[in-house]
Amino acid sequence: MKDGGRLAAAIEILTEVDERHRPVQEALKDWGNAHRFAGSGDRTIIGNLVFDALRHKRSLGWRMRSDTPRAIVLATYALSWALGPDRLQAVLAEDRHAPEAVSADEAAALQMEPAERAPDAVAADVPDWLWPVFAGSLGAGAVREGQELAARAPIDMRVNTLKATREKVARRLQHIGVRETPLSPVGLRVEPRPGPARLPHVQAEEGYRKGWFELQDEASQLVALVAGAQPGRQVLDFCAGGGGKTLALAARMENRGQIYAFDSDRIRLAPIHERLARAGARNVQVRPPHEGALDDLAGHMDLVFVDAPCTGTGVWRRRPDSKWRLTERALAERVEDQARVLEAAARFVRPGGLLAYVTCSVLVPENRQQVAGFLSTHCDFETLSAAEAWTAALPGAPLPAHVSPEGHLTLTPATTGTDGFFIALLRRKPA
Numbered sequence: 001m002k003d004g005g006r007l008a009a010a011i012e013i014l015t016e017v018d019e020r021h022r023p024v025q026e027a028l029k030d031w032g033n034a035h036r037f038a039g040s041g042d043r044t045i046i047g048n049l050v051f052d053a054l055r056h057k058r059s060l061g062w063r064m065r066s067d068t069p070r071a072i073v074l075a076t077y078a079l080s081w082a083l084g085p086d087r088l089q090a091v092l093a094e095d096r097h098a099p100e101a102v103s104a105d106e107a108a109a110l111q112m113e114p115a116e117r118a119p120d121a122v123a124a125d126v127p128d129w130l131w132p133v134f135a136g137s138l139g140a141g142a143v144r145e146g147q148e149l150a151a152r153a154p155i156d157m158r159v160n161t162l163k164a165t166r167e168k169v170a171r172r173l174q175h176i177g178v179r180e181t182p183l184s185p186v187g188l189r190v191e192p193r194p195g196p197a198r199l200p201h202v203q204a205e206e207g208y209r210k211g212w213f214e215l216q217d218e219a220s221q222l223v224a225l226v227a228g229a230q231p232g233r234q235v236l237d238f239c240a241g242g243g244g245k246t247l248a249l250a251a252r253m254e255n256r257g258q259i260y261a262f263d264s265d266r267i268r269l270a271p272i273h274e275r276l277a278r279a280g281a282r283n284v285q286v287r288p289p290h291e292g293a294l295d296d297l298a299g300h301m302d303l304v305f306v307d308a309p310c311t312g313t314g315v316w317r318r319r320p321d322s323k324w325r326l327t328e329r330a331l332a333e334r335v336e337d338q339a340r341v342l343e344a345a346a347r348f349v350r351p352g353g354l355l356a357y358v359t360c361s362v363l364v365p366e367n368r369q370q371v372a373g374f375l376s377t378h379c380d381f382e383t384l385s386a387a388e389a390w391t392a393a394l395p396g397a398p399l400p401a402h403v404s405p406e407g408h409l410t411l412t413p414a415t416t417g418t419d420g421f422f423i424a425l426l427r428r429k430p431a
């Protein structure tokens with residue numbers, strides 16, 4: 001395929017996403033199945049075009065005075081990828097599979113910045129309805145936070161210290177250009193590459209198959225380190241999902257003590273068994289959901305880790321389509337889910353034990369307000385400073401810029417160079 005055909009494919013896929021409200025990964029997969037002639041290089045470039053167009057849908061739409069899939073894909077190619085309007089014109093002209101030639105209006109928009117400054121929500125690539133909550137949550141730097149959440153994410157890996165050291169894995173992955181993550185002592189990173197460039201397929205590496213490392217954003221690694229899991233402790237991972245944090249907690253605990261991995265959704269929990277085996281995590285008991293599945297743990301846990309269901313605003317870099325699919329109603333539903341989850345999880349904490357509340361959202365209603373709501377009805381719990389826990393767990397790592405007066409932490413791409421995450425630590429008062 002030539003770039004003209006790839007541009008046409010990206011427009012077709014985004015039209016499908018828009019019109020049928022389909023998750024972008026599914027639409028990409030279906031397109032690939034229906035176009036078997038497209039090689040892996042073509043698929044990478046088409047995928048990059050689609051994801052980058054979604055990342056900057058509003059700001060590019062503003063620039064083009066149109067947010068149709070065509071407008072934002074052409075702008076991605078010419079502007080975001082800095083290939084320029086002339087090159088765009090040329091690739092459209094030389095390929096019979098290409099979209100129509102650039103119109104006079106499109107050419108003018110590509111050549112010239114709009115006279116008016118874009119409103120903040122547009123500059124930040126955040127939906128209008130969400131902007132007040134987003135800006136209220138992130139303060140003066142909200143536009144920049146939005147822009148960073150619209151950038152490409154690095155590939156982060158957590159070295160599995162049950163099986164390998166960071167030095168060893170870094171050496172083995174030298175050929176893909178890894179470097180150490182700045183904050184997590186067990187992290188390695190491959191920086192994102194611009195334009196059409198393909199990122200390495202790290203899951204094909206021998207070290208991945210041997211369980212020496214997991215794919216995991218640095219923020220997830222950090223919250224698992226700060227939560228207070230230690231060797232020998234009794235820990236309930238209450239929203240274990242596919243086990244990403246469970247594995248990090250098991251490594252932190254050096255396979256000593258016990259982790260109970262639970263999730264209310266059996267299907268989400270399913271991959272955990274294979275992942276635990278690969279990682280050599282031997283101190284994890286998986287508890288699938290059924291009536292009374294956790295009854296024996298009530299009041300006994302040193303730590304209950306709640307990686308709560310959330311809107312995922314912190315991971316927009318990786319799932320840019322979710323930003324445009326999020327609704328006010330979905331936010332309200334997640335806030336209700338979180339309150340229910342916290343309520344259900346709290347009974348497992350022993351007196352003097354910890355409840356770590358974590359989300360991959362940067363929104364105050366899901367984070368600080370959620371915790372405040374919980375504390376207002378649970379006078380047997382008190383806040384413990386996550387900021388102090390950070391300093392103790394990560395000596396030398398600068399404290400994140402977003403620290404609430406209670407000591408809760410919010411990590412963001414603009415301030416910590418990670419996905420957006422929130423962590424609050426609560427302690428059940430000793431009996």
Ligand SMILES: C[S@@+](CC[C@H](N)C(=O)[O-])C[C@H]1O[C@@H](n2cnc3c(N)ncnc32)[C@H](O)[C@@H]1O
Pocket residue numbers: 238239240241242243244245246262263264265268307308309310337340341344
């Ligand atoms: C953010 S995801 C967890 C991700 C996982 N910890 C990881 O690191 O891969 C949130 C999880 O909460 C689960 N969940 C939602 N409501 C729940 C409830 N009432 N009790 C337990 N788990 C719940 C969902 O099924 C989902 O897997």
